[in-house]
Amino acid sequence: MNTNLTSQQSFTYKDLLLRKLYYSVVCSVLSQLVLLQIYVFASNLNILHPVQWILSTFQVFTSISTWLFIIPFMTIIFAQSIICAKDYVFKPSYCSTRFQKLISVFSVHNLVLLILNVIVGATLVWLFLSLGGGQYQSLTYQCKGQNYCLQEGTFFLILSGFWMGLYYFVKVYISEKHLSFPVVYQRKVLQMKAQLLPLLKESFMLSLAPTAYFIVLYYVWGFTLREGFISSFGLLQEENSNGILIYFYLWTFGAIYYFNMNLMRFFFNLFLTEPIQFPLFKETNESLCLQESINMSSLPIVQNLACLDLHNLAQWSKCRRRAFFTLSQPGGHPHNWNSLVENVLKLFNEYTELLNKSTLSVEKAKPSVPPIAPPCTFQSPDKFRNLRNMTMVSDNGLEDFVNVTQEPLPVFTLPETVVMKLKQKISNLIAILKAVLGINFFFGELPQANIQKCLANGYLIIWTSQGIADIACSSLVEDPFGIVQKDLPGIVTTLVQLKQSLERLSKVPTLARKIAGYDDFNYRMKAAVTMAVKRSLFSICLSFGNYLNEFPLSKDVLSHLNTIYKS
Known part of the structure; x- marks a missing residue:
């Protein structure tokens, strides 16, 4: 079998x-x-x-x-x-x-x-x-x-x-x-x-x-x-x-x-979970290939197996890696590599976006400090509004008379601070009623739902990040045309953004070590994904350390890479 x-x-x-x-x-x-x-x-x-x-x-x-x-x-x-x-x-x-x-x-x-x-x-x-x-x-x-x-x-x-x-x-x-x-x-x-x-x-x-x-x-x-x-x-x-x-x-x-x-x-x-080898070339419209399967989220098992195959290919199969370092004939285009890096970066960006959304939802769930009203600028009393402002300068000269106009009857309006206090009291009352009636408990959005979704897909990031990093490192020796180097800045920048989002995820209270425990799936997966992304960046820094300054990377990305490489 x-x-x-x-x-x-x-x-x-x-x-x-x-x-x-x-x-x-x-x-x-x-x-x-x-x-x-x-x-x-x-x-x-x-x-x-x-x-x-x-x-x-x-x-x-x-x-x-x-x-x-x-x-x-x-x-x-x-x-x-x-x-x-x-x-x-x-x-x-x-x-x-x-x-x-x-x-x-x-x-x-x-x-x-x-x-x-x-x-x-x-x-x-x-x-x-x-x-x-x-x-x-x-x-x-x-x-x-x-x-x-x-x-x-x-x-x-x-x-x-x-x-x-x-x-x-x-x-x-x-x-x-x-x-x-x-x-x-x-x-x-x-x-x-x-x-x-x-x-x-x-x-x-x-x-x-x-x-x-x-x-x-x-x-x-x-x-x-x-x-x-x-x-x-x-x-x-x-x-x-x-x-x-x-x-x-x-x-x-x-x-x-x-x-x-x-x-x-x-x-x-x-x-x-048995690993399989995906074809690297798509023969028909219905057939699968590795590059497209990496983003097949509708069938998670196929997506997981594709990412696992990318990880195994990058580590153990030199002959299969060679397919990404070749150019199409005629034309001379790296179609295999372009398709791979496009799907990998799409996976990373979607994962980073979901991580950011998850951490923002958790931060919004925390009790917020009421905003401080901005200082008000000095205004003249209403009874002096018809007097001439002596500080104003006009190019046409100043008039020596006071122009008195008939003002409409004042309309009674509540001060802005009173309106804000009323709105705040009404919103607090609605929040109390929702809490008492259990509306928030049953129908309120759970801030941990997106986090659990992210961590459940952690295997995808672990395998894909290490796979694309290993291919990039191998390209120094195996890539005769420099195909990978043109996309290396995008890969590094995306991995750094992903690592920063994972670091923000570490601040979520329910994923803390003392609360979650070592045997908790979410805690272990968070640690595994973070270490995999950091290991991928370290491998790239180790291989391209002498050339990183020559790549068009931002100062923030370069400083972040220096901290990883020196640590």
């Missing part, structure tokens, strides 16, 4: 995404079969008769009735994987108010996923109990002649499956959807070996809390649910002791559900 696409191949974004999603979904579905087989194999444990143990497990999976149970379950898992893929592929929506966040939680997409999570949780428990055998294999059993009684232990465990699906969706899925790109990419087999055991341990630990919550909930409302189910299906109730073993089953099935969901997310992350 190798999804590497060489630079000689031409492909569209549909080819790229479908291939990656195909492997992710197939592996998610097949992993459920493997886990089910392991559970059945463990539940039929018979050390004294190992041959019979293996044969019984084989018979379970080869029977038609077993596949009548498995096929619906696999269909639900397949549908869940397909719908979940949307959150990892398409552009996420960032809500600027709490009301928008509340509305987004109750979207049709989330509603469908919630139903699927709940159904998967209950179906998983029912399937494992049905195929594993034992006391809880069936929901009912024959008792008191021809009547049927409810097996409360099975009912208890199946209800826990519904609860696990609901708890996982609310607690984990809504809050965590971003992909995590590894610092050093390894082969898939090595990643699976490194991640499977930690995921299993994490699943058992994370399932402790929902297991305890469900025990309490069932103790409070279990009798009502059990009696309602018995009356609805005409069953009888017999007192039977389940013992402490049922709580072990409850915890185990909760851990299995968590492990299944974490595996699904792991496979999406495994295949979607």
Whole structure:
């Protein structure tokens, strides 16, 4: 299952995404079969008769009735994987108010996923109990002649499956959807070996809390649910002791559900973050190329992979770098480099603009100091307005008489200071009413929304800044025509402006070290983006240090570069 696409191949974004999603979904579905087989194999444990143990497990999976149970379950898992893929592929929506966040939680997409999570949780428990055998294999059993009684232990465990699906969706899925790109990419087999055991341990630990919550909930409302189910299906109730073993089953099935969901997310992350090589030459209108993919914000995964490919190309692939240092024939134009630098600078400028907007919104959210009224110039009293001003000089000479004119009746107007005070009191009253009624809380713009959007796209800046800097540094030796040098001042100026915007972002209180913590995603991403941009500028200064004064750079940019280079 190798999804590497060489630079000689031409492909569209549909080819790229479908291939990656195909492997992710197939592996998610097949992993459920493997886990089910392991559970059945463990539940039929018979050390004294190992041959019979293996044969019984084989018979379970080869029977038609077993596949009548498995096929619906696999269909639900397949549908869940397909719908979940949307959150990892398409552009996420960032809500600027709490009301928008509340509305987004109750979207049709989330509603469908919630139903699927709940159904998967209950179906998983029912399937494992049905195929594993034992006391809880069936929901009912024959008792008191021809009547049927409810097996409360099975009912208890199946209800826990519904609860696990609901708890996982609310607690984990809504809050965590971003992909995590590894610092050093390894082969898939090595990643699976490194991640499977930690995921299993994490699943058992994370399932402790929902297991305890469900025990309490069932103790409070279990009798009502059990009696309602018995009356609805005409069953009888017999007192039977389940013992402490049922709580072990409850915890185990909760851990299995968590492990299944974490595996699904792991496979999406495994295949979607796998680096690929984008073509550097666009062959058709629908085919992708590296330069255009850098700004494909509508498909974030394609944009991330393109920026990652630029970073890898700049570091490791001399033959692919050579394509940016060549001229078109005939014509002699550096089309590949012009397209690359245009898209890279566009990405940097958009990111800088969003950073500036974010920091300005945070500063506006702080309480502002009322402005001080400017000093008033001296004016003559109204009763002397008709007297001649002795300081005035006229070229036509001064008249010796006073011209008295009839003035209209004065109109009563409030002083300007009184009007300002009234407006201020009215605005304060409106602000108090909004705070009391909760209008600002629900409908006010969150100043951190744009910051979170910026930091969520931090990988793009990390890879692109280092990639374009490495290409620029390599051009000293590999660029025979000096193609890169003509755009180096623009690259340096844009990176300096980006670094200054990131430094202003460091003053945001919620991103401070003591408030955010070292494990906070926003804090870590802010630090990583800042260091990547600074490292890129340092690399350029290190390579072009003797020639920086010859480039048409402003004094502010040069002084900023000197501080980076000397530090």
